[in-house]
Amino acid sequence: MDHSENEPLGSGAVAVPGQHVTTSLEVVAEVDGSYLRLSDAEFRTRIRTAYRRMAACDLCPRRCGAHRLAGHAGHCGAALKPNVFVWNLHHGEEPPVSGTRGSGTVFLSGCNLHCCYCQNYPLSQLHHGTQMPVGRLAAALIELQEKGAHNINFVTPSHQVPQLLAAVFAARQQGLHIPIVYNTSSYDELSTLVLLDGIVDIYLGDLRYTDEGVAMRLSGAPDYVQVAERALVEMHRQVGDISVDEQGRYVPRGLIVRYLILPRHTGMAEEVFDFVSRKLSLQTYVSVMTQYFPAYKALDHTLGISRKLTDTECGRVMRTWSRSGLVHGWVQDMAGDEKA
Numbered sequence: 563m564d565h566s567e568n569e570p571l572g573s574g575a576v577a578v579p580g581q582h583v584t585t586s587l588e589v590v591a592e593v594d595g596s597y598l599r600l601s602d603a604e605f606r607t608r609i610r611t612a613y614r615r616m617a618a619c620d621l622c623p624r625r626c627g628a629h630r631l632a633g634h635a636g637h638c639g640a641a642l643k644p645n646v647f648v649w650n651l652h653h654g655e656e657p658p659v660s661g662t663r664g665s666g667t668v669f670l671s672g673c674n675l676h677c678c679y680c681q682n683y684p685l686s687q688l689h690h691g692t693q694m695p696v697g698r699l700a701a702a703l704i705e706l707q708e709k710g711a712h713n714i715n716f717v718t719p720s721h722q723v724p725q726l727l728a729a730v731f732a733a734r735q736q737g738l739h740i741p742i743v744y745n746t747s748s749y750d751e752l753s754t755l756v757l758l759d760g761i762v763d764i765y766l767g768d769l770r771y772t773d774e775g776v777a778m779r780l781s782g783a784p785d786y787v788q789v790a791e792r793a794l795v796e797m798h799r800q801v802g803d804i805s806v807d808e809q810g811r812y813v814p815r816g817l818i819v820r821y822l823i824l825p826r827h828t829g830m831a832e833e834v835f836d837f838v839s840r841k842l843s844l845q846t847y848v849s850v851m852t853q854y855f856p857a858y859k860a861l862d863h864t865l866g867i868s869r870k871l872t873d874t875e876c877g878r879v880m881r882t883w884s885r886s887g888l889v890h891g892w893v894q895d896m897a898g899d900e901k902a
């Protein structure tokens with residue numbers, strides 16, 4: 563892998579280009595979201611299907627059966643209405659997502675994973691946020707587009723898919739046209755992801771663990787590994803790899819796999835890169851994040867993740883990455899900023 567530095571496209575991010583080097587000042591090609599091509603009838607069918615599943619919720623792998631249509635919250639903390647913490651323009655995502663004008667991030671409240679180190683725990687675990695009508699969320703999406711966002715970036719969306727589909731549909735009728743980014747832990751149910759086919763253009767999918775014991779201990783999800791790997795294969799089937807056009811601009815469609823290095827857990831890196839290279843594609847863009855710091859419950863020494871990463875740990879992962887055959891991606895600067 564060529565580790566030479568590309569232009570500083572995202573704050574705190576250092577690009578690690580492979581075969582492609584972006585040459586244009588316009589980093590991201592202006593392309594309409596795929597959902598513009600979906601018929602109203604098909605869109606409505608998907609929304610109906612998704613909402614029906616909230617009667618005994620099985621939208622995510624927890625399948626906790628909450629009667630969300632009656633207003634009951636599930637294991638993820640979400641009930642019927644969209645529950646949103648904040649929306650804004652965000653410049654710290656990967657270059658194809660943040661581009662030059664920023665990504666229109668919508669931070670959702672609640673989460674179906676329970677990571678003891680979550681940096682967004684006030685919203686994900688303590689459920690800070692505002693329940694709002696779908697129409698209000700749709701208006702927020704239009705607002706982000708008017709501010710110049712390259713895309714709408716739903717952060718932690720897995721448990722609110724019906725509401726997001728409904729909001730995108732409503733916003734489309736008001737002129738929304740920018741692509742949709744699904745920014746997920748990858749703890750996603752396959753049948754729910756299928757509802758997003760032809761609607762989401764960029765998947766930002768984590769692969770957090772390759773060890774089920776670690777997934778249970780740190781996120782309370784013993785089936786995370788098999789669920790996430792299956793989900794990433796489906797995401798890749800839908801959108802393929804990120805590509806670059808003749809002008810050297812990223813085409814905003816494809817899968818980016820994120821891997822957050824955890825202290826004392828760098829042994830999983832080899833399996834992460836191995837999965838991506840063998841089950842997805844050698845052309846897959848990987849985003850390696852080194853900005854870990856112990857948040858939420860992670861200061862508990864018994865969890866083994868109560869400190870930041872060391873240079874040695876980062877170097878070990880970089881060497882593993884270099885040997886993997888993967889040629890595209892970015893690494894977050896050790897002193898990098900906070901990411902969604």
Ligand code: SF4
Pocket residue numbers: 619620621622623624625626627628630635636637638639640674720721722
């Ligand atoms: S999305 Fe929430 S309510 Fe639905 S199954 Fe998952 S945890 Fe339960």
